[in-house]
Amino acid sequence: MAYDPNNIFARILRGEIPCRKVYEDDYALAFYDINPQAPIHILVIPKGAYVSFDDFSRYAPDAEIIGFFRAAGQVARAAGAAEPGYRLLANHGPDSHQEVPHFHVHIFAGRKLGPLLAG
Numbered sequence: 450m451a452y453d454p455n456n457i458f459a460r461i462l463r464g465e466i467p468c469r470k471v472y473e474d475d476y477a478l479a480f481y482d483i484n485p486q487a488p489i490h491i492l493v494i495p496k497g498a499y500v501s502f503d504d505f506s507r508y509a510p511d512a513e514i515i516g517f518f519r520a521a522g523q524v525a526r527a528a529g530a531a532e533p534g535y536r537l538l539a540n541h542g543p544d545s546h547q548e549v550p551h552f553h554v555h556i557f558a559g560r561k562l563g564p565l566l567a568g
């Protein structure tokens with residue numbers, strides 16, 4: 450699947466639409482999900498143009514992968530979620546119900562999150 454440069458997260462990265470920013474560095478941007486599924490629900494996205502985890506894990510240079518995952522860990526710690534715990538989730542492709550075709554991880558925290566999969 451080709452990367453769509455007009456997907457909503459690409460537009461957030463370009464500053465064309467706003468987000469509630471949590472964190473930003475050279476590799477990643479983190480912001481609150483617009484439709485939170487937990488008391489803390491943050492999205493972390495790479496600055497580079499990758500459709501999904503499959504694309505990112507295949508083609509991103511090592512520095513981008515390392516920078517991205519270090520940023521995600523930092524965001525979760527800064528949100529106070531490291532001690533009680535959190536869930537990190539990435540959807541890839543139609544069976545996963547991925548909605549936005551720019552790689553992102555969800556960080557869910559702030560309550561007991563229950564079983565891994567529902568439905």
Ligand code: AMP
Nearest residue numbers: 457468481482483484540546547548549
């Ligand atoms: P996924 O199903 O993994 O692709 O998740 C996409 C997520 O992006 C959903 O949880 C949406 O609520 C969230 N989302 C969509 N548009 C925005 C936006 N403009 N700002 C913040 N989160 C968004």
